[in-house]
Amino acid sequence: MALTQDELYRDIDDELSWSERDLPERIRTKHVHRLHPYLGKFVPQLVEILLDRYVERGTGPVLDPFGGSGTTLVQSLESGYDTVGVDVAAFNCQLMRAKTARYDGVALAAEVGDALRRLAAFEAAGTPAWVPPFARDWFAPAALAELAFFREIARDYEHRELLEVILARSARSARQTTHFDLDFPREPQRGEYWCYKHRRTCRPVGTARQFLSRYATDTVTRVATFAGVRPAGYEAAVVHGDARELRLSGPFAGVVTSPPYPGLIDYHEQHRYAYELLGLDDRRSLELGAAERGTSRAAIAAYAEGIADVLAAVAPALAPAAPVVIVVDDRRELYPAILERAGLELVERYRRHVNRRTGRRAGEFFEDVLVARAA
Ligand SMILES: C[S@@+](CC[C@H](N)C(=O)[O-])C[C@H]1O[C@@H](n2cnc3c(N)ncnc32)[C@H](O)[C@@H]1O
Incomplete structure (x- = not known):
């Protein structure tokens, strides 16, 4: 029997369920949250409320063992916590560092201005010395020459990492692809098309x-805006590695995280252009739940074991009574068993109504919020 509207909405937390009108994209991607596109991030406003509800200030940093693009880290800094993010994907770690670093705004503006002046004076001549395997297919010749030039000059600057994020974002937009398939384009699009x-x-x-x-x-501009809303005295640290191998000392005030889910997203693959452009270390074989591994029974069992290992590694580093807050669309009901296996006790569980309206992934869906503590 189909659920009635009331049953469907019974466990929904209204405070965490925004419509597009309440929380437009511009606000969801305020300041540094929009330094680079990233498929699979949660919204900072959700993290803000979860921190206020559950995480006691002054008891240690906030940890995100699946840091991704750094939403938890950036919001923790804004909300007045130190924070630590872990991710197995090198580009995600670079993004987290770029978003959470403290900048001297004048020095940064001067460097970026200098790089742009050199770019304006650059005239492409011949094929650049640097052409990674994918680049010949995905970029028009002039775009490739300009990206190669910027990549080269970024090395001259103190803010190289941030310039490389600008480079990666530009490369993403400059790929010869259709406008509606920027997340996972399958083939280069060289001619006109119906958009x-x-x-x-x-x-x-x-x-x-x-x-x-x-x-x-x-x-x-975004970096300066964030500097203006970020209170003094709180810092972020980023660890590049497999969260199953964590040996963190803590104590952490809490965890706020959105883990990967089986068969949904390949986190390295979505930024493949960045790995090749920047020569980053590719550790995709360690990605939990990677879409390319599918959703066979064995793949799901390996995923559940992996997430439980991460949470079990985190548990001993938590401050007494610190919460582990997990945001995930647990459509397979995997999390009660994962938490138990990790030695955590589920103390609260509710749903939020996600109003996602971007591109052709239109439609609404729901996410679970699980709150656990060391058993
Ligand atoms: C859903 S995303 C997190 C998104 C993040 N909440 C945000 O707003 O940007 C999950 C992240 O887990 C990372 N991940 C997957 N397997 C991992 C592992 N074994 N160790 C650490 N991170 C891992 C992926 O690279 C991905 O960035």
Whole structure:
């Protein structure tokens, strides 16, 4: 029998369920949250409320063992906590560092301005010396030359990591792909095409410098905005590694995290251009729940064991009574057993109504919020 509307909405936490109108994209991606696209992040406003509800200040940093693009870290800093993020994906760690570092705004603006002046004076001649395997297919010749030039000059600056994030964001936009398939394009799009997103005929881009220039300016503004809302005295640390192997000393005031889920997203693959552009260490074989491993019974069992190992590694480093808050669409009901296996006790569980309306992944869906503590 189908659920009635009342039954469906019974466990929904209204405070955590926003409509697009309540919380438009511009606000969800405020300041540094929008330094680079990332598929599978949660919203900072959700983290803000979860921190206020559950995590006591002054008892240690907030930990996210699946840090991703750093939403928990950035919000923790804004809410007045120290914070630590772990991720197995090198680009995600670079993003977390770039978002949470403290910058001298004047020095940063001067460096970015200098890099943009050099880019403006650059004229492409011939094929660049650097052409990674995918680049010839995915970038038009002029775009490739401009990206290669920016990649080279980024090395001259103190803010290299942030310039490389600007470079990666620009490379993503400069790929010869359709506008509606930027997340996981399968094949380069070289000619005109009918664009579902813009409802007209579009053509793939030929150059990258317009993106480099626009995103560089946008990044400097976003970093300055975050500096203005971030209280003094709180810092973030980022650990690049497999969270199953964590040996963290703690004590942590709590965990706020959204783990990967089986068969949904390949976290390395979504930023493949960045790995190849920046020559980053690819550790995809250690990714838990990677979509490419599918949802066979064995893949799900390996996923559950992996997440339980991460939580078991975290548990001894928690301050007394510190909460482990997990946001996940647990459609397979895996988490009660995972928590038990990790030695954690589920103390609260509710749902939130997610109103996601981007691209062709339109529609609404629900997410679970689980709160656990050491048993
Ligand atoms: C759902 S995302 C987290 C998104 C994050 N809450 C945000 O807002 O950006 C899950 C993250 O877990 C990471 N991950 C997967 N397996 C991991 C492992 N074994 N150790 C550490 N991180 C892992 C992925 O790389 C991915 O960034």
